[in-house]
Amino acid sequence: MNRFSLYWILQIIGWGSFASINIFFASLSSGSLTPAQIWAFITLSAFYLLSSHLLRYIVKTYEWFKLELPQLLLQVLLALLALSLVTTIAQIFINLGFGILNPKEDFRFLIISANLFLSFLFYALWFLCYFLFHFLDNYNNSLKYEAKINEIRLNHLKSQLNPHFIFNALNSVRALVDEDPVKAKSAITRISNILRFSLMMDKKQVIEFADELATVKDYLALESIRFEERLEVIYNIEEDAYSYKIPPMMLQTIVENAIKHGISNLVKGGLIEIKCREGIDDDLYIQVKNSGRLITPPTLKTKREGGHGLSNTLQRLKLIYGEKGTLRIFNSGTQFVITEIKIPKQRVNLE
Template sequence: MNRTVLYWLLQILGWGSIALVQIALGSLSPTGIGPVQILGLLVLAAFNLLATHFLRFIIKRYNWFQLKFPRLILQSVLAMLALSFVNIIAQILINLVFGTLNPEEDFEVLVILAGLFIAFLFYALWFLLYFLFHFLDNYNTSLKYEARINQIRLNHLKSQLNPHFIFNALNSVRALVDEDPDKAKNAITRISNILRFSLMMDKKQTIDFEDELNTVRDYLMLESIRFEERLQVVYKIEDEAYSYKLPPMMLQTIVENAIKHGISNLVKGGLIEIKCREGLEDDLYIQVKNSGHLHTPPSLKPKAGGGHGLSNTVERLKLIYGDRASFRIFNSENEFVITEIKIPKQRVTFET
């Protein structure tokens, strides 16, 4: 079931059930309960629903889930107290509108304190269930992410350490040992950087954009040794891009795909252009443009048994960012293929 639908269903069922219990208890009293009082209780339930929905907006807007536990408890208690006071005011206004207000009883200190206590208990129960649901859902999503990221890590290491890659990299270095020893040392350092980064990529869900870009530079420098004049690399990186975080090896995977399916198939080689810019809504747009032509759209669905490539990239984006990220690949002017990714500024939003 869609999370939004589930949220509203639980909200309606929860506050509706409380209203029904209050109506049932009222009907058992000696004086009974009239239609006007029933309507008043239903309006109060609607108020509680809207009040807690507004509170949910505040929680998500200011990212309470990232607060330390003592701070979270303090803010939650203060929020529940504030809502309880507003609830008492709402009850008085509802009784006033429906003509059921009894000033002698409704304004007694003990009655107000009892109303505050009951409202506080209701909101405390709402807080407990909401945060419990969030953390359980977050834990479940994290487990799926960890399983997926481990699969991607193994597949990537398999790809990076396959004999073809090692053969090309070492042959490129061997050709430089006598001709340009300094350049050969630099190439070995870049190979080491890539392999070390591959081994460390499962430590975090996201990494700094600069760290990912440095790995891509190392990789393209190695490929430049292999392709020589056949490979042109252009970087168009806005300064704002460095304030973002990316899933590790995501940009690397896209660039590898551009080399493997684009440049490698062209006799004269071609261009790899990496362009990163910030959008109007604090989103990072990453474009990898490579010479070539996309004859058939690649499969973006995960394959049975895994698979290293674009399908894993799409799956990781979905697990980490949900619907806030996007991925597309398309032809441009019949000469280039563009892979574009949109990533939100905030890292993870496991919404409920």
């Protein structure tokens, strides 16, 4: 069950219980209730449900939980007061609509004050429950992320920066030592950059796009030494892409996947093209295009044979961005495969 379904189930159960309790105690005090009185309680509960949902929409839209505590408390207090006043007025109209309004009683200052206080109390309890749910849910996601990022880091060090990768890189450099010392020094620097970036990767959930791209360029420069003329690399990066932050090693993992499952399997090698653009929805689209062809498209639910890349990438996207972050892989014509990641416009503040 997703969070949206759970939210509505709890809303209906909560405010439905509110209506039932009111009806029960009202029947005890008056002996019996008319159908009009019962429907008035049900209508009032429905109003509470819709108005509390409106409050939730405002909280999420304007990101209240990212505010400083004093500002959050002030805005919540004002919102609860406004909703209490509106609900008290709505209660009068509901009673009027069902023909159960008693002007002598319902318009007394004490009754109106009591209704205001009770409405404020109900909304305050609702907001407290919603805040606790939001806090616990975020805390749970943080725990899951910390566990997953540790697994990803270990898998990355095992699969990407493994002895085989280092062995190939050092062999490529060794061949250049006598032939082209300047190029050999540059290759050693790139190896050092990749190792430093990976081993010093901290607990940040997102990093600057430029930093990730720099590591990818170092990696592809090393692979160009190994593949020589068999590897062609094209970068098509829009300037807007540099304003985004992305999860560390995400683009790197996709590029390595393209090399391992695409270029390495072709006798003549092929092309790697990295394209990053901002879509009309203001989301960042990252595409890695490589020579090759998918025979059976991966399900993205299990690890691909010999690698951890796609499944871990998808799981990180879901943990950080929820349903807004997507990953898909598909054939482009008969000669290329495209892996596309969408990073949503919403900037996460999880560092």
